[in-house]
Amino acid sequence: xxxxxxxxxxxxxxxxxxxxxxxxxxxxxxxxxxxxxxxxxxxxxxxxxxxxxxxxxxxxxxxxxxxxxxxxxxxxxxxxxxxxxxxxxxxxxxxxxxxxxxxxxxxxxxxxxxxxxxxxxxxxxxxxxxxxxxxxxxxxxxxxxxxxxxxxxxxxxxxxxxxxxxxxxxxxxxxxxxxxxxxxxxxxxxxxxxxxxxxxxxxxxxxxxxxxxxxxxxxxxxxxxxxxxxxxxxxxxxxxxxxxxxxxxxxxxxxxxxxxxxxxxxxxxxxxxxxxxxxxxxxxxxxxxxxxxxxxxxxxxxxxxxxxxxxxxx
Amino acid sequence: xxxxxxxxxxxxxxxxxxxxxxxxxxxxxxxxxxxxxxxxxxxxxxxxxxxxxxxxxxxxxxxxxxxxxxxxxxxxxxxxxxxxxxxxxxxxxxxxxxxxxxxxxxxxxxxxxxxxxxxxxxxxxxxxxxxxxxxxxxxxxxxxxxxxxxxxxxxxxxxxxxxxxxxxxxxxxxxxxxxxxxxxxxxxxxxxxxxxxxxxxxxxxxxxxxxxxxxxxxxxxxxxxxxxxxxxxxxxxxxxxxxxxxxxxxxxxxxxxxxxxxxx
Numbered sequence: 001x002x003x004x005x006x007x008x009x010x011x012x013x014x015x016x017x018x019x020x021x022x023x024x025x026x027x028x029x030x031x032x033x034x035x036x037x038x039x040x041x042x043x044x045x046x047x048x049x050x051x052x053x054x055x056x057x058x059x060x061x062x063x064x065x066x067x068x069x070x071x072x073x074x075x076x077x078x079x080x081x082x083x084x085x086x087x088x089x090x091x092x093x094x095x096x097x098x099x100x101x102x103x104x105x106x107x108x109x110x111x112x113x114x115x116x117x118x119x120x121x122x123x124x125x126x127x128x129x130x131x132x133x134x135x136x137x138x139x140x141x142x143x144x145x146x147x148x149x150x151x152x153x154x155x156x157x158x159x160x161x162x163x164x165x166x167x168x169x170x171x172x173x174x175x176x177x178x179x180x181x182x183x184x185x186x187x188x189x190x191x192x193x194x195x196x197x198x199x200x201x202x203x204x205x206x207x208x209x210x211x212x213x214x215x216x217x218x219x220x221x222x223x224x225x226x227x228x229x230x231x232x233x234x235x236x237x238x239x240x241x242x243x244x245x246x247x248x249x250x251x252x253x254x255x256x257x258x259x260x261x262x263x264x265x266x267x268x269x270x271x272x273x274x275x276x277x278x279x280x281x282x283x284x285x286x287x288x289x290x291x292x293x294x295x296x297x298x299x300x301x302x303x304x305x306x307x308x309x310x311x312x313x314x
Numbered sequence: 315x316x317x318x319x320x321x322x323x324x325x326x327x328x329x330x331x332x333x334x335x336x337x338x339x340x341x342x343x344x345x346x347x348x349x350x351x352x353x354x355x356x357x358x359x360x361x362x363x364x365x366x367x368x369x370x371x372x373x374x375x376x377x378x379x380x381x382x383x384x385x386x387x388x389x390x391x392x393x394x395x396x397x398x399x400x401x402x403x404x405x406x407x408x409x410x411x412x413x414x415x416x417x418x419x420x421x422x423x424x425x426x427x428x429x430x431x432x433x434x435x436x437x438x439x440x441x442x443x444x445x446x447x448x449x450x451x452x453x454x455x456x457x458x459x460x461x462x463x464x465x466x467x468x469x470x471x472x473x474x475x476x477x478x479x480x481x482x483x484x485x486x487x488x489x490x491x492x493x494x495x496x497x498x499x500x501x502x503x504x505x506x507x508x509x510x511x512x513x514x515x516x517x518x519x520x521x522x523x524x525x526x527x528x529x530x531x532x533x534x535x536x537x538x539x540x541x542x543x544x545x546x547x548x549x550x551x552x553x554x555x556x557x558x559x560x561x562x563x564x565x566x567x568x569x570x571x572x573x574x575x576x577x578x
Contacts, residue, residue, distance in 0.1 A: 011388035012441070013434025014395060017350040035463040047465060048536060049529045051472020052480075056525035058473060059480035063487070063521070065507075065514040075518055084522065096469040100477075103453060104322060106387050106441050109434075111346045166394055171430055173397035180394075191511065198515020199522065207523060 008076075008120055008158050008185075009101065012109030016169035023165065024114030030122050031095060034088040050089050054096040057081055063195075075195045076188075078124025078158070079132075079151040083200065084210065087129040087220045094121030119161040123231060124154035130228010133220055140204065144197050150228070151196035155189035156182060157235040163242065175246035182239055322445040330374035330447045334557045335456035341564045342444045346437040348568040352575040354429040359575030360436065366567055367439045374447045381439035381446075388438045395430045399423040450474055452551075459551065476525075476532075483524055487517045 015023075038046065057077040064074040077097075082090030095117050102108040108116045131150035135142050159181040166172040204211055242249055330338070345366065352359050371380050404422030445453070451471065458467040491513065533541075 009391075011391050011434050012346050012437035013349065013388075013430055013432075014391060017347070020350065031463075031466070035465050038465055045533050047468050048472060048533045049526075050465075051469045052476050052525050052529035052532060054469050054473040055476040055480045056522055058477055059484045059525075060518045060521055062481065062484050063514050063517050065510040074514075080518075092465060092469055095466060096473050099466075099470055100473055103441075104445060104450060104474075106384075106438050106445075109346070109388075109437060110343055110441060111350055111437070170426070171395045171398065173401040176397045177394055194508065194511035195515040195518055198512040199519040202516045202519025203522060206519070207526075210526070 008116070008162055009098075009108035010112045010116055010119075010162060010165070011106075012111050014109075014169065014171050015112045015115055015165055016171075017111075019165050019169045020111050020115060023112070023118050027114040027117045027122065030091065031117075034091045037088045038092060046089065050085070050093050051096070053081065053085055053089075054093045054100075057093060057097050058100065065191075065195075074191065075199075076120065076124070076155060076158075076192055078120055079128025079147070079154040079192070080196045080199060082125035082129035083132045083147055083150075083196075084203065087125050087224055090125040090129060091121055094125065097121075115162075115165050119158040119165075123157045123161055126224070126227045126231050127154040127157050127235070128228075129220060130224045130226070131232060132228075133222070134225040134228065144200060144204075147200055148193040148197040150232075152189040152193040153232055153235060155185050155192050156239065157231060159185035160235055160239055160242070164238075167242075173246075174242055174250060175244075178239070178242040178246070182243060321450060322442075323449050324376060324446045326375050326447075328373060328375040328447070330370060330443075333560060334551050334553050335448050335452040336459055336551065336553065337557045337561055338444055338448050339453060339456045339460065341561060342440050344565060344568055345440045348571055349433045349437050351572060352433065355425045356429075356575030358577075359571045360429075360432050362567075362571045362574060363436050364439075366564075366571070367436060367443065370440075370443055374443065376443075376446060381442045384442050385435055385439045388434050389431075391434070392427075392431050395427055398426045398430070402426055455551065476528075479528075480521070480525055483521055487521060491517065 038050075057075075057080075060075050060077055060080075062074070078090070078094050081093050084090075085093060098108060098117050098121055099113065102110060102113050102116065128147075128150045131153070132143065132147050135146045138146075160178065163172070163174075163178040163181040166177050167174040200211070238249075345363070349363060352363070367381060368378055371378055374380075399419045400417050400423060402420055402423040404420035406418045407421050407424055409416065409418040448456075451474070454467050454470050454474070457470075458464065
């Protein structure tokens with residue numbers, strides 16, 4: 001059976017205890033909210049549905065397509081799950097998937113599972129659902145394009161969060177790990193975006209009732225749009241900052257004493273004391289934003305062409 | 315596909331197999347926590363931790379080499395830590411030229427890198443042992459007893475139960491794609507990457523609908539068998555005195571490791 005681990009699953013030992021516990025705390029709070037919401041608003045019928053949807057995400061990750069040179073693209077599913085099932089259910093489903101990957105396959109650690117759930121389940125759901133929810137009244141093409149962009153950005157967000165956690169733990173050099181993680185996942189994210197858009201197109205054609213106004217996916221409040229946009233902006237703004245001007249972030253983290261807390265019990269990190277070049281980093285941030293816009297444009301074009309093709313094939 | 319195609323459980327009767335699953339989960343997490351707390355370069359403590367894993371493997375009847383064989387799964391991730399070799403200031407150990415960059419490995423960097431990899435390697439071995447000696451449904455049941463919300467444990471149980479059913483669906487979809495992708499000599503099969511991605515996306519959508527409709531049938535079947543919102547087990551867990559003894563012994567070992575690791 002084809003099962004390819006993704007570089008986003010952090011194993012035990014690579015994050016410091018403090019970073020692991022902080023991530024667990026955030027994850028536990030969000031999951032507690034998700035559980036109480038689910039218990040209140042969903043019937044008992046939803047639980048078997050979510051369980052089988054978790055198995056679906058797990059199985060869908062085995063679907064792959066050849067890209068080039070022996071590499072293949074496949075689905076991670078965080079954005080798709082949140083768009084189709086709604087944000088809270090999407091989070092719970094992704095949590096179950098990540099927990100089973102860690103417990104059964106040792107793909108990702110136990111102590112760092114909080115961080116893995118945060119990166120691959122919670123951020124992806126917030127970005128994926130939040131951006132999609134913002135255009136829920138728009139035309140189908142816009143919805144699909146935004147879903148594609150959100151899928152791409154959700155992968156990038158997970159990669160950036162992973163890089164930042166590794167850096168705060170004193171495991172990696174900020175600039176190197178950010179560039180490496182974002183570089184690789186910019187490609188993986190394109191595969192994710194293409195599959196997500198095509199899958200949504202397929203569902204919209206065959207079972208449009210699953211994605212209409214009354215479906216689970218339309219039941220998240222407008223607050224999700226705010227959360228999605230805020231986290232997306234954080235990803236877009238922090239990525240160039242961390243990859244091009246790591247000294248700034250290093251400095252901030254050191255000034256706040258955050259690095260020393262984060263690495264408690266771990267060795268020292270390279271001390272950076274280069275001043276923060278505010279003006280130069282602004283242009284890089286702009287470059288990052290423009291890059292994101294280009295990808296958005298590309299995914300709109302892709303969405304259009306996919307739609308045309310599927311209309312022609314009818 | 316057989317229902318336990320994904321299972322990592324090794325059937326057997328041993329001291330470790332027969333422990334209460336809660337005890338095994340708690341000791342495993344405690345062990346991984348202890349590894350995270352060990353300071354860099356605590357070689358004696360790392361050795362003791364490995365002895366702990368080996369002793370547990372021995373008592374589980376799986377043999378010394380069992381966890382070792384599968385323990386390198388987390389190793390590719392060590393790439394992420396490789397930068398500490400160069401970035402931590404210290405005495406230069408060796409240096410080399412790569413293209414236009416000049417790298418110097420420092421002793422402090424080397425110490426940190428090796429410590430990270432060993433911590434990870436030890437933790438992974440313990441997790442491998444846990445699933446090898448505990449049936450997965452029992453782990454999930456233990457999590458429920460350890461106050462993990464019922465919604466989550468039930469979702470995980472369903473995921474485990476239907477994973478192989480849906481994996482079979484995936485195999486059917488992949489086989490259908492293969493059988494429709496004729497390949498002429500000299501020309502690759504299939505269209506552009508975009509086209510291939512769309513086909514895969516359609517397969518994911520198809521899989522979603524099949525799963526969705528299956529969940530309806532499953533729910534109806536469960537209702538007809540008396541489902542009331544939570545899964546039941548006919549294997550109630552009892553913590554015996556021997557379980558408490560093992561927990562106590564394990565935590566004494568972990569404390570000793572911490573003390574040894576912090577000795578100058």
